[in-house]
Amino acid sequence: MSTIYVGTVKAIADLVLVPNENLYTGSKKIMDCFGELDALDEDLLNVASGIYAADLATPRRERELHCRDIEITIEVVHKQSWDQVQKKLQYALYVLSKDNWKIAFVKRKIKSSTYLDWNGSEGAVLLFSGGIDSMAGASEFLTRKEPLVLVSHSSQGNSVVDKSQKDVYQALCNHYKQKVPYYPIKVYGRNKGAHTFPDERENTQRTRSFLFLTLAALVMKKNKMSKILFMAENGQFAVHLPLNQARVGPFSTHTADPLFLQYAQEIFSHLLENDNFCIENPFLYKTKAEVFAVLPDPLKKKAIHSASCWKISRTKQHCGECVPCISRRIAIEYNGLSFNEYLHDVFKSDLKTLPEDNTGKRNMVDYLEFISTFKSIGDIKALINHHPELHNDAFDLEKVIKMYHNMAKQSYKVLDKYPNVVKMY
Incomplete structure (x- = not known):
């Protein structure tokens, strides 16, 4: 069992993650783009980045030890709301990683208000990984001339993925002759001062999808966009049947598993107090080849920049x-x-x-x-x-x-x- 604590209160755990110390939550980028964070904004960032960092900090072992037991305690302001989605969150993470997650929330005692306004602009937020699928998803929206905001995540020092995301984004802007709102956000664990982060890390990043969705939901909230968040993933990798029995469970990724997206939608709808909140995968029943075919011919050639x-x-x-x-x-x-x-x-x-x-x-x-x-x-x-x-x-x-x-x-x-x-x- 790996025990992890996320917060500023001194605690006894295998790993203590202090937001914006050894846990870089992405809050600075959000503040630079949108101004001050409210209590729910900070909760969302601390929970999602804490879970992601706990995943990274808990390496898998061989075969029978491949499934991990991770116990994480997180400080939040809106404890009652988080307690109400605790079981759903644990199961959503199980769907993603096939690990046993035990999550507890403790009250973070600060004076802070939360402002929710869902009477804002129409449009959609799209998770933009820099791969073919997100490139095709963005292309479909821009072809239809529908309002679109892109959100990316990358970790520290991942220059190849950073460049891929920037090059694909630029190819889209050039092709459609418009500048699309785009928010690349970094979240990662690090060593900072007395606060350390393990050198040995798990590279599968199974829970990255929850972090990615949280960042997109937060950008959606800040833009006052009322309804839809899109996660474009071809059906092969969304449903992601294991290639054979040796790849069952944690040996296969479940990045955009439809069941996970269903639970995530319920979790965010509750936390954001938005009954219209919706997560959709427009490519759930398309193959990778059919998704690639969505791109206009000039952009197909530019897909060489995707990762x-x-x-x-x-x-x-x-x-x-x-x-x-x-x-x-x-x-x-x-x-x-x-x-x-x-x-x-x-x-x-x-x-x-x-x-x-x-x-x-x-x-x-x-x-x-x-x-x-x-x-x-x-x-x-x-x-x-x-x-x-x-x-x-x-x-x-x-x-x-x-x-x-x-x-x-x-x-x-x-x-x-x-x-x-x-x-x-």
Whole structure:
């Protein structure tokens, strides 16, 4: 069990996170853009950044120790409101990370008021990661000439992702000949003075989605935008069925899991006292290739500036061998383009001669195993038995199965061009 305390009161815990000391919450950026923070603003930042930092500070172990037990206590002003969403928040984090979270709130004793006004402007806030999906999501809004605000998150020293976000943002502004409101916000753990942060960190960042949504909801509140927050993620990675049984649970990311978004919507609607608050994923039933197809042709070429790779902050370019890189390449090539951007060319490698523990080979084999189950849609009951995660009231089962069937067809159309991959069928 890892115990963490977030606040300014001296406490006994494995790790004490002090906002704006060893926990950089992003509050300065919000204040620079919107002025003073009210009590709820600070609560939102401290809770979300505290959970994110607790995730980073608690490394996973091997196999049976891969699931973590994390106990976190957080100082908040609006304790009663947070207590009312405590169980939902714990379960939402479980959906995201498949870890056991125990969250407690203690009263932060300061004099501060909260101001809520939901009679403001129409429009939407979009989570802008700098990847293909958020690029396509922004493009759809701008094509329809609908009001849009973009919010990004990145951690300290992640210059590759920072550059990707800036380059994709600039490509969108140039193409649509307008300056889109954009708020890039950094949140991270650090060493500062007597307050330290662990050097050994967990790099999966499973709870980043909750932080990202919180930052976007806060920007939405500050802009007095009344209704919608968008998290654009293709259905392959939103539903994110595990490629095989070895990847069940915390071995797979659940960044935009529809069930998580459902719980997050309920949590924020309560905290923000806004019954109209809504979180939507416009690409839930689209494959990665279909999302890429949304982009106008000039922006498709600019998508080379986007970032999809899990390792890109370390490799400084797309590794070419992780599952997001494989999916990205299939999406791009299915649409008739090819980017020379990969550190390892798994598609052209002689996979049969590579050792079984080679990352690229293992990921490609698992990917092929997965799409083979959706190559043809026959016995739906057998398909559900093979993928029990399809039992989920948060999405339309028929549309999800069709989406994965399309993904399989699109994948084979691209992979059939690579003889060394075909040998692995």
